[in-house]
Amino acid sequence: MRYSIGVDNLVFDWSDFQKDVFNTLRNIILDANPMIEESVKYNVPFYTLNGLLMYVSTLKNDALYLSFCQGDMMLDPAGIFVSDTTKRVRKVVFNPNEKVSWESVTAYVLEAVQINLVERSFSKKKKPN
Numbered sequence: 001m002r003y004s005i006g007v008d009n010l011v012f013d014w015s016d017f018q019k020d021v022f023n024t025l026r027n028i029i030l031d032a033n034p035m036i037e038e039s040v041k042y043n044v045p046f047y048t049l050n051g052l053l054m055y056v057s058t059l060k061n062d063a064l065y066l067s068f069c070q071g072d073m074m075l076d077p078a079g080i081f082v083s084d085t086t087k088r089v090r091k092v093v094f095n096p097n098e099k100v101s102w103e104s105v106t107a108y109v110l111e112a113v114q115i116n117l118v119e120r121s122f123s124k125k126k127k128p129n
Contacts, residue, residue: 002030006040018064021094022056025066028106029054032113051120054112065093066105068112070119075111078104 003026011022022045029047030036036049046055052069059065068074071081071090078101081090092108094100 002036002038004038004040004045007038007045010040010043010045014058014064015062017062017096018058021064021100024102025056025105028102028109032106032109033117036113049113050116053116054109059093061095063093063095065091067091068108070112070115073115073119074108078108080104080108 007026011019014022026038026045030038033049036047036053039046039048041055044055044057047053054066054068056064056066065082068090070088072088074081074090076090080092080101082093084091092105
């Protein structure tokens with residue numbers, strides 16, 4: 001696996017729930033495409049592929065969220081995006097004691113990867129073919 005030691009150090013102090021969800025998310029994300037890179041940006045675990053792809057961050061109530069950098073271009077058939085104040089980013093929140101549809105999360109990750117492969121994140125220019 002392509003785990004980042006910086007990310008391992010960052011999540012070390014997270015709650016057990018946050019670590020468990022993060023480790024599942026991490027595997028889903030890194031399995032989605034072998035070119036995805038994991039690093040620490042803005043003090044959170046960040047994933048890039050042809051630009052900014054997604055990141056994971058904690059909330060004070062022991063929750064965790066996954067943010068899609070080009071979420072405004074994504075569909076939300078499962079209705080799991082939460083409203084956000086940003087124009088582009090869309091989030092999925094994971095709360096303790098709430099069931100997670102990992103199949104839906106995996107489908108969203110794969111969609112985000114496909115979007116980034118076609119259009120570079122946070123750029124108006126499309127990737128040349």
